[in-house]
Amino acid sequence: MTLLATFKHISSKNADYGAAEQYLTFEHDEFTMKPTLDETGRLILREDYRIATLNCGEEDFAVACMRANLRYGKNQKREDVKSHHYIISFDPRDAADNGLTVDRAQALGEKFCAEHFPGHQAIVCTHPDGHNHSGNIHVHIVINSLRIEEVPLLPYMDRPADTRAGCKHRCTDAAMEYFKAEVMEMCHRENLYQIDLLHGSKNRITEREYWAQKKGQAKLDKENATLAAEGQPAKQTKFETDKAKLRQTIRNAMSEATTFDEFSALLLRQGVIVKESRGRLSYLTPDRTKPITARKLGDDFDRAAVLTLLEQNAHRAAEKTVPIPEYHTAETNRTERGKTQKIAPTGNIQRMVDRAAKRAEGKGIGYDRWAAVHNLKQMAATVAAMEQYGFTPDELDAALVSANADLHSSTAKLKPIETAIREKKDLQKQVLAYAKTRDVRDGLKKQKTDKARKAYREKHESDFIIADAAVRYFRQKDIIKLPTYKSLQAEIEQLTAEKNALYNEYRANKERVRELQTMKSNLSQMHHGEPSRQKKHEQER
Incomplete structure (x- = not known):
């Protein structure tokens, strides 16, 4: 399984809604999926997790789901899908590089659930680690398949029943494509690592x-x-x-x-x-x-x-x-070496510590000794990187200027695509809202008299407010012929894929600038050095 940000769906026919909560809060064997027991035969609580319920009122998730099923007479058959389980797994690097915490992931999961599964009773739980202690923070979203409230028509819905209370959630291929695009958009918005979830994988490994x-x-x-143990070699x-x-x-x-x-x-x-x-x-x-x-x-x-x-x-x-002879000079070798490293920077250089400033802040001798060793390591790493790149100090400054230009260029490319995605989504919402009022608008045409039409409009005032707002939006945008939902969704997915590729380029340029800035800072500190102890004593006097 890939460790980058992923999105997965599992449907369940298990009528025991409490089993889902038990799995989320207690340890389970990763092979048998059975709960792990201690010496006394009791369940072992997971060491760390965050959990919350939505649309359950004051009741437990399982109790709330069973009451709703009885009220609407749904999910009573063995073959009925009782719940849907969605999992958002984040990249393990997000914790260290982008400040992703369990609490932040839980907040993102709750927001994602509220926006995309409104009207469903849900339980949202975040775990800090994945299989094999991979370190990937992941969010579980379990929803009751039954909808208990009337909801707006969302982009992934294609039937009137998808919005009604008492009807069930359907995870179609179109819905999964939409959810994946939204997960990608969320990762971009939160500055988290992300891959293109919309276009397959080189090695497709199933569960x-x-x-x-x-x-x-x-x-x-x-x-x-x-x-x-028997002293025999392993064959494989x-x-x-x-x-x-x-x-x-x-x-x-x-x-x-x-x-x-x-x-x-x-x-x-x-x-x-x-x-x-x-x-x-x-x-x-x-x-x-x-x-x-x-x-x-x-x-x-x-x-x-x-x-x-x-x-x-x-x-x-x-x-x-037909081999072509090539002649390389020291200058071309250095140029080629620099180009190669520009594509794949080492990214392992850290800034040296200003020991004098830290001592002035009150840091003790233990910290100072650590800082001395740390600075020696970073000096060696900086010198090695300069040799690897083939840079002189002047060339380092030029490379930093070029890297900053590349970063600004990739940022400038991202902004229009982000704007286009936002506009397409706004248009999609208005198109869906306008389509939902079609029956009401057709009903107005059937009214024969002005009195009947006036009474009809007053009865369906909220629907006409939505329709009029959509019409004003279309006029402001000079839209004469409304696009279809599928065409808009295809455009959004294409723009999202383009944004994903540019975002990866942006992160690479950003890492390049950070590395070169660190090298320049370290070189400056190495050349100036720290004042000697004698000078420090004279300064202190």
């Missing part, structure tokens, strides 16, 4: 494959421990699932082949048959009767990606037949 790998690795570790230390082995086999074939026929032949030698149907690839292994589609393996294995890589291999092979 089932993830747990198969975990259980297989645990079993293998146990067997290796037994062999070690890393467990791989069948899909992981297939991915590696396909990658090896892709790296060697230059044509699709060659690619198919290389796979056939390994017992894998590649099939193409309707422009899509699938792979059949000897132990299976049904092929595995490229979509289930990852984006790197679909037809377009495979053909692109094969074409690159063909060009590379053609270039090798």
Whole structure:
């Protein structure tokens, strides 16, 4: 499972709503999902978590959900989906780099739940750690599938029943796309790390494959421990699932082949048959009767990606037949070295401590000794970085000016896209609000007399206020033909993907500026140095 910010959904048919709260507040075995018990057979409370309920009044989440189900006569059958479980997992680096705390994540989760699941009884719980102590803070949002209040028509809803009290929440593909876009937008807004959630992944690992790998690795570790105790060497230390082995086999074939026929032949030698149907690839292994589609393996294995890589291999092979001599001088080597490092900065240099200033603040001898060691380490790291980049002090200043220009440029690119996304979302809300009043507006046309029309407008005054506000908005924006919800959503997703790519560029430029500023500060402190103890004594006198 990736450790970057992700969004996941699980539907549950379990009628015991208390089980969800129990899982969130008590420790559970990550393999069996059964609660962990102490020596006396009691449940063990999780060490740290934050939890809150929404729309439950003074009642417990489970009690409130069961009362609502009885009131509306819903969720009484075994096959009914009783609850929906959404999980927002943040990047582990957010805690150290961006100040993300459990309390802040809980507040973000509660806000996300209130905005996107209004009218549902919900429980929001934040845990400070993930599986294997990965350190990724994550938020669980569990909602009763039944809606207890009338709510506005939200962008991911496409049926009138999606807004009514007594109807159930539907997690459609369109809804998941919308939620992922909103999670990305939230991460951008809060200055947190983020990846593009809207466009697949190179290796698509499902929940089932993830747990198969975990259980297989645990079993293998146990067997290796037994062999070690008997003094025998371990044959294998890393467990791989069948899909992981297939991915590696396909990658090896892709790296060697230059044509699709060659690619198919290389796979056939390994017992894998590649099939193409309707422009899509699938792979059949000897132990299976049904092929595995490229979509289930990852984006790197679909037809377009495979053909692109094969074409690159063909060009590379053609270039090798006609080698071009290259001559490098010390200056070009230094330039190339500087360009490479600009793309991938080390980012491990910290500012040196002003020991004199800290002593003046009242820091003790223990802190001063630590600061002396810290400064020596940072001096060595700074000198190493200067040599690695090939910078002179003047070139460092020029690089810092260039890095600041790149940072301002990436910031300038982000702002118009952010404005466009905000405007598209505002338009989408107005379009949805106007569409919701269609039945009321059509009802007005059916009224025959002025008296009837006046009475009808007074009866549906709130709907006409919403419709009139939407019409004023359209006139202000000079919108004659209203766009459809799907077209607006597609535009928002495209803009969000563009923003995500630019945001990653912005963070890289920001890190570059920080590193160069730290190097410059450290160099300045190294050149000026600290006053000697004799001078300090003279100054103190």
